[in-house]
Amino acid sequence: MKIETSIRELSKGTVGIVVGYDRTYGGYIGRLLVKGLTPGTAFIALDASHPSGYSEIILPNKIIKLSKPEVDALCVEPVTYEERQ
Known part of the structure; x- marks a missing residue:
């Protein structure tokens, strides 16, 4: 699956939805599932510019x-206002 948008590209407060996983990073899929990031999961982007390289999201x-x-x-994918209605 081709990544159209990265969490790092979302501005703070943007609502996004997990649409899948990139096969190149297949070893990380289990970690993401344990954290609750299954396809269809909505989240809010918090901080993508930590000095440590981490990104934060709110479930x-x-x-x-x-x-x-x-x-x-x-x-x-970011969720637009029209999609939320």
């Missing part, structure tokens, strides 16, 4: 830090 019940390879393994 409905927790805040998650994702490493660079985990972010690269995720295929996401």
